Amino acid sequence: MSRRVLIKTLPLHTNYGGIVQAYALQRAIRDLGHRAVVDTGDPISLRRRVLHRAWAVRRAVRMLLPARVDWDWRASREVLAPQQSFVRRHLSRASAVERADTRRGRARLARRFDTFVVGSDQVWRAAYAEIPEQFLEVIEEFHGPRPRRVSYAASFGRDDIDEYSEAERARATELIRRFDAVSVREESGIGICADAFGVHAERHLDPTMLLTPGHYRGLVARARTxxxxxxxxxxxxxxxxxxxxxxxxxxxxxxxxxxxxxxxxxxxxxxxxxxxxxxxxxxxxxxxxxxxxxxxxxxxxxxxxxxxxxxxxxxxxxxxxxxxxxxxxxxxxxxxxxxxxxxxxxxxxxxxxxxxxxxxxxHVNRVLEAERARATAYLVENL
Missing domain, CATH: 3.40.50.2000 (Glycogen Phosphorylase B;)
Incomplete structure (x- = not known):
């Protein structure tokens, strides 16, 4: 049965690996017959959302002004344009989580998707991520049936969670125990999940490795690069x-x-x-x-x-x-x-x-094939 899947990952800005891992996980899930979109937003208040929209309008107006005006932000925007072009062309994105700042919004979010997938990259590293949000806190605070919650190759980035505050550690423990399946990217992540959170986790490949070299060469060829x-x-x-x-x-x-x-x-x-x-x-x-x-x-x-x-x-x-x-x-x-x-x-x-x-x-390619098959089996079973 085809499911509606929301992938929760880190923002897609300047990080090549972060962009491609989001693309690869979306593609791998779609290849299994599901409908997947990537969401990199965080739940924010209505006030902050209005301010963001106002800033976006101001920025759009400034972009229409003469190019000779030396704005640092404009140079940065053009430098990053090739990366953002890939995101626009190859990723289906949603800002659903960002809008789930009310009880009704959270309930609507939970009805919209059958499965939430957290991963990959360092989504569970406190220095890079909002910890309660990256453990899907957004779909906790409402009544009614909850969608499935799984992680795929989620990374702590380190072999400990010393960057977590006591409050973050306690809340993460509550939330991860409600996941239907937990997959981490590093061996050390298995130990963290067991020792710090009391949950079982499996280790799987970074999602970029779920796709073949031929697939990536096809992207290069289609871009005429x-x-x-x-x-x-x-x-x-x-x-x-x-x-x-x-x-x-x-x-x-x-x-x-x-x-x-x-x-x-x-x-x-x-x-x-x-x-x-x-x-x-x-x-x-x-x-x-x-x-x-x-x-x-x-x-x-x-x-x-x-x-x-x-x-x-x-x-x-x-x-x-x-x-x-x-x-x-x-x-x-x-x-x-x-x-x-x-x-x-x-x-x-x-x-x-x-x-x-x-x-x-x-030898490397034999291991890769076996790891890829094991990861695919995990996704088939848990999505």
């Missing part, structure tokens, strides 16, 4: 630069014998005038070019979780500098699933394991 922008290059996909990481990137590029190519711009425009004078310096790649770059690189050096995910998915040799500030537990769990722990780099390139240059992709 160059499928090999990083061929013959060592692709550097870096979120946070450190001196040690920069030294390691240079050493790896020399060892691979392929010059380094930066995937992201290294600067942000200070004004619209600065941006307009040199757009190529500041523009971010489209989602399709981002995918094609990883898929075509000779070697990938990254500190991004999804940079690591897509290196594995596209069978590209890689090393990853686990970004502790953004959550290191994610990397350990992902690499452990595929037996690729040696691809985690230290501060220097000197100690890099030679196996990173010739991965056993046959």
């Amino acid at each position: 160059d499928p090999t922008p990083a061929a013959g290059r060592t692709l550097v996909y870096r979120l946070d630069a450190t001196d040690d990481m920069l030294r390691a990137e240079r050493a790896i590029a020399e060892r691979v014998g392929a010059p380094a190519m930066e995937l992201l711009p290294t600067a942000s425009p200070g004004s619209y005038g600065e941006y307009a004078a040199d757009r190529a310096r500041f523009d971010r790649p489209s989602v399709e070019r981002w995918l094609a770059s990883i898929a075509s690189a000779d070697f990938v050096v990254t500190d991004s979780y999804h940079g690591c995910v897509f290196s594995i998915l596209f069978n590209r040799p890689f090393v990853v500098h686990a970004n502790a500030r953004r959550g290191a537990a994610r990397f350990d769990s992902l690499l452990g699933v595929f037996g690729l722990e040696h691809h985690r780099a230290g501060a220097s390139a000197d100690g890099i394991d030679d196996r990173v240059f010739t991965p056993d992709w046959s």
